[in-house]
Amino acid sequence: MSEIFQNTSAWLLVGLFFALLFVLFFEFINGFHDTANAVATVIYTNSMPAKTAVLMSGVFNFLGVLLGGVGVAYTIVHLLPVELLVDSHHGLIMVFSIVASAIAWNLGTWYFGIPASSSHALIGSILGVALANAIIKNIPIAQGVNWQKTIDIALSLLVSPVVGFVLAGLFLIILKMRFPKSKMHQTPEKRKEKKDKKKPPFWNRVVLILSAMGVSFVHGSNDGQKGIGLVMLVLISFLPQSFVLDLNSSIYQIEKTRDAAKHLQSLFVSNQEKLAPQINLNIKKISLDNDFVCSPDMTGTIFNELIKTLGSVKDYQALKNEDRILIRHYILCIDDVAKNITKATILSEEDNANVTRLRNDLKSTTEYAPIWVIFAVALALGVGTMVGWRRVVLTVGEKIGKQGMTYAQGMCAQITTIIAIAAANLFSLPVSTTHILSSGVAGTMVANKSGLQKATVINIILAWVLTLPAVILMGALFFWISSLFI
Numbered sequence: 152m153s154e155i156f157q158n159t160s161a162w163l164l165v166g167l168f169f170a171l172l173f174v175l176f177f178e179f180i181n182g183f184h185d186t187a188n189a190v191a192t193v194i195y196t197n198s199m200p201a202k203t204a205v206l207m208s209g210v211f212n213f214l215g216v217l218l219g220g221v222g223v224a225y226t227i228v229h230l231l232p233v234e235l236l237v238d239s240h241h242g243l244i245m246v247f248s249i250v251a252s253a254i255a256w257n258l259g260t261w262y263f264g265i266p267a268s269s270s271h272a273l274i275g276s277i278l279g280v281a282l283a284n285a286i287i288k289n290i291p292i293a294q295g296v297n298w299q300k301t302i303d304i305a306l307s308l309l310v311s312p313v314v315g316f317v318l319a320g321l322f323l324i325i326l327k328m329r330f331p332k333s334k335m336h337q338t339p340e341k342r343k344e345k346k347d348k349k350k351p352p353f354w355n356r357v358v359l360i361l362s363a364m365g366v367s368f369v370h371g372s373n374d375g376q377k378g379i380g381l382v383m384l385v386l387i388s389f390l391p392q393s394f395v396l397d398l399n400s401s402i403y404q405i406e407k408t409r410d411a412a413k414h415l416q417s418l419f420v421s422n423q424e425k426l427a428p429q430i431n432l433n434i435k436k437i438s439l440d441n442d443f444v445c446s447p448d449m450t451g452t453i454f455n456e457l458i459k460t461l462g463s464v465k466d467y468q469a470l471k472n473e474d475r476i477l478i479r480h481y482i483l484c485i486d487d488v489a490k491n492i493t494k495a496t497i498l499s500e501e502d503n504a505n506v507t508r509l510r511n512d513l514k515s516t517t518e519y520a521p522i523w524v525i526f527a528v529a530l531a532l533g534v535g536t537m538v539g540w541r542r543v544v545l546t547v548g549e550k551i552g553k554q555g556m557t558y559a560q561g562m563c564a565q566i567t568t569i570i571a572i573a574a575a576n577l578f579s580l581p582v583s584t585t586h587i588l589s590s591g592v593a594g595t596m597v598a599n600k601s602g603l604q605k606a607t608v609i610n611i612i613l614a615w616v617l618t619l620p621a622v623i624l625m626g627a628l629f630f631w632i633s634s635l636f637i
Contacts, residue, residue: 182535192561213533215371222579224380268583279626319591445484552596564591
């Protein structure tokens with residue numbers, strides 16, 4: 152790893168150090184900002200002592216990051232245009248603007264005890280930076296942001312809380328129909344008043360603890376990946392020649408990338424008539440450099456250039472720096488074109504399945520994260536999880552509904568959160584643990600006919616609605632002001 156930094160200027164290394172430190176600080180804040188989502192129910196229901204619950208949550212958040220993969224990480228990274236990712240001159244202010252605006256929003260909502268979304272804050276700040284960059288450089292807004300990925304993420308962020316609300320409510324209704332007189336439908340206060348017992352019934356306590364572990368794990372696997380994506384964003388921006396491709400890729404992985412490009416090209420050519428309105432597979436004699444913009448009209452040329460550049464390459468480290476950067480450009484461009492084709496359902500079901508499989512092979516050497524990155528993010532999130540949890544626990548436990556949360560409600564909300572986030576991970580989509588769980592609690596309150604506290608619900612909804620526009624504006628302003636000094 153030391154050879155990566157040998158030919159790097161001291162100022163760039165200093166900027167890289169502080170950028171990485173800033174990102175890990177954001178992940179630390181993300182840990183304590185979102186901890187209440189996992190520990191609120193077990194603390195409120197006295198299933199576990201607070202310190203034990205928070206420690207447990209930190210450990211399982213750590214494990215979630217380590218084992219969660221990098222699919223969500225690169226969904227975050229690819230919101231930005233490739234051209235901005237390899238602009239080292241704007242790398243520092245890009246990272247500062249993204250992370251500073253997300254941190255400011257997280258700290259503000261945490262201070263007031265409002266369950267707000269770190270995911271919304273991060274994605275909003277990335278969009279703000281991308282839009283500001285497009286305006287500053289006179290790039291069309293349509294090209295300044297990866298709008299297809301933005302739409303996919305926006306839908307997942309909007310739909311997941313609704314799913315949490317409905318599913319948790321349905322689960323509670325089923326439990327009340329199946330076990331109408333069970334002690335699980337008591338609040339901690341009523342159980343203490345009637346039985347003078349602080350802890351839940353044994354099996355309810357087991358489920359609450361296990362589901363809290365599950366929420367912590369899936370939170371780490373989803374939110375932790377966002378931290379990994381930010382770190383890779385920093386590394387790709389500051390040292391593109393070393394991180395745009397996985398320099399440790401084996402011969403097999405490189406061949407798999409090259410073969411995927413060839414097979415995709417062949418599949419597209421065989422369906423050329425169907426695809427003609429979408430892409431141009433003709434090879435044009437034009438100049439492609441680091442400033443090119445991905446366009447469906449250039450698909451044939453980019454296929455040709457990618458296959459030619461890879462040639463008989465067996466080791467990415469043997470390539471020139473500019474060739475590595477171009478290879479990443481080509482791969483991301485082809486991947487976007489292929490994804491749009493599958494969404495348009497132009498091809499047969501079998502061909503669409505083949506395109507999806509080949510896309511995964513194509514990206515095998517670009518979507519990666521060094522183990523030290525994963526470990527650093529896991530540690531920052533895990534340590535952050537162990538502090539700052541008290542403010543939001545009270546909101547989740549007592550201020551969403553007009554009555555306290557029952558054991559059954561806690562179980563339903565947590566199990567729903569696990570299911571929703573695990574499903575999002577399968578499709579590499581970032582979602583908000585905060586909004587899913589708080590919506591789940593609200594759904595159980597409605598199903599339990601407890602009613603909702605209007606003030607708290609309004610605050611949560613306002614945070615949900617305002618986060619994206621507010622943080623987009625902050626990210627854009629930070630980037631624009633910082634760019635004036637470069």
